[in-house]
Amino acid sequence: MRPMFVVLTLLLARLFGRAQVAVSATQTEIVEGHVLCNDGNVPARSADVRLIPITNLLPESDTAGTTNQPSPETTTDFDGYYMLSSVVPGTYLVDVRKDGYSDDLGFIRIVIDRLTRDQRKALLLTFPQVLVRASGVAREDAMLRRAGAITGHVTVDIGGTIDRNYVTVTLVSSSLLGNPEGNDDQKATGFSQRGLIDDRGIYRITGLPVGKYRLSVRVSEAYFDIKMDGSNTTVQPQRTGTGALTIFAPDVFTESEAKLVEVHDGEEVSDADLSIPRRKLHSTGGIVTQGGAQVAGATISVQPQGHEPLGNTAVSTASGNYRFDLLPPGVYFVEAKYPNPFLSPAHSASRKITVQLNESDMLDANVDIPTQGHAP
Numbered sequence: 001m002r003p004m005f006v007v008l009t010l011l012l013a014r015l016f017g018r019a020q021v022a023v024s025a026t027q028t029e030i031v032e033g034h035v036l037c038n039d040g041n042v043p044a045r046s047a048d049v050r051l052i053p054i055t056n057l058l059p060e061s062d063t064a065g066t067t068n069q070p071s072p073e074t075t076t077d078f079d080g081y082y083m084l085s086s087v088v089p090g091t092y093l094v095d096v097r098k099d100g101y102s103d104d105l106g107f108i109r110i111v112i113d114r115l116t117r118d119q120r121k122a123l124l125l126t127f128p129q130v131l132v133r134a135s136g137v138a139r140e141d142a143m144l145r146r147a148g149a150i151t152g153h154v155t156v157d158i159g160g161t162i163d164r165n166y167v168t169v170t171l172v173s174s175s176l177l178g179n180p181e182g183n184d185d186q187k188a189t190g191f192s193q194r195g196l197i198d199d200r201g202i203y204r205i206t207g208l209p210v211g212k213y214r215l216s217v218r219v220s221e222a223y224f225d226i227k228m229d230g231s232n233t234t235v236q237p238q239r240t241g242t243g244a245l246t247i248f249a250p251d252v253f254t255e256s257e258a259k260l261v262e263v264h265d266g267e268e269v270s271d272a273d274l275s276i277p278r279r280k281l282h283s284t285g286g287i288v289t290q291g292g293a294q295v296a297g298a299t300i301s302v303q304p305q306g307h308e309p310l311g312n313t314a315v316s317t318a319s320g321n322y323r324f325d326l327l328p329p330g331v332y333f334v335e336a337k338y339p340n341p342f343l344s345p346a347h348s349a350s351r352k353i354t355v356q357l358n359e360s361d362m363l364d365a366n367v368d369i370p371t372q373g374h375a376p
Helices: 004-016 104-108 117-124
Strands: 030-037 048-053 073-075 081-084 090-097 129-132 137-139 142-144 148-156 166-173 192-196 202-208 211-221 224-229 232-237 243-248 261-263 274-276 282-290 299-304 313-315 321-327 330-338 349-357 367-369
Touching: 030 090, 048 081, 073 081, 090 104, 090 142, 129 137, 148 166, 148 211, 148 261, 166 202, 211 274, 211 321, 232 313, 243 274, 243 321, 282 330, 282 349, 299 321, 313 321, 321 330, 330 367, 349 367
Parallel strands: 030 137, 030 142, 148 274, 282 367
Antiparallel strands: 030 081, 048 073, 048 090, 090 129, 148 202, 166 192, 166 211, 192 202, 211 243, 211 261, 224 232, 282 321, 299 313, 299 330, 330 349
């Protein structure tokens, strides 16, 4: 594999085409310029402009830490003009951001901590810089590049949608990183973004770097009433039923089954739909007892066989009932603990049972907790 520096050089070559560095040699305290959009060469109105001190990104040595000097910022006017005055002397990167347009520096900063000082220096030289001294005016214009976008519908297979929720897109491979060894699936850099689902079930996510994305939506439900009395906190279920599940596009339960969406600069992918397969989801539940008596306030968790716990926890009601919803088909371990292991770990007892969900629900998965100690 080529070193990270070579890969990032390829990235920037694709991001910017030609690297141009504009450094003012005059003595300055005012920085001004115009910002345009590449889709029409029109003014970039209400764009955010920041001057980032180079020392915030470039340490004095490989072992030195970066600084956190103030970054003067402003907003462009109706003509795309910006001006920053009384700027502290120093060297700055000119960082411009606007919804729907590529945030190149933000994307690069995800990987910049992995680099040596020399690699960082070479990388940052590809961005416009301005040298601020004691007096005068320096000018630095900028061009924003329209980034990719993803839009689509989120529906439920039995009808309706889930508005006031979010779709998350996660970058899983990026052609921007180059392909030095013929590997078409370059490892992504941890970039993700969310888009709100509206009342029609439509979402739209903009400002996406070139690459392939995995789409997901998180659905959950819980009906707890949390009460605080001084230092005491009690969790009381309002009703049985709790669930938490991530659905991947188009309608699957695991990352490996997800259909990836490819995005290019300036492209809007308009058919990236997700469907929540409610017909495939099941519920399990029952009664928690201890010594034959129904137990209120027991903590119950569910874990798919061979996978991590789902992260949703149930609390038994006054009659000992519990229930988990939104469970895909499979084998699960249901574990009940009492008293609450977080409040009374020394005295907590537990029992685990196995539940298999195929074509129907299982609502008689009763759990009897031993009176003391732990049981299998």
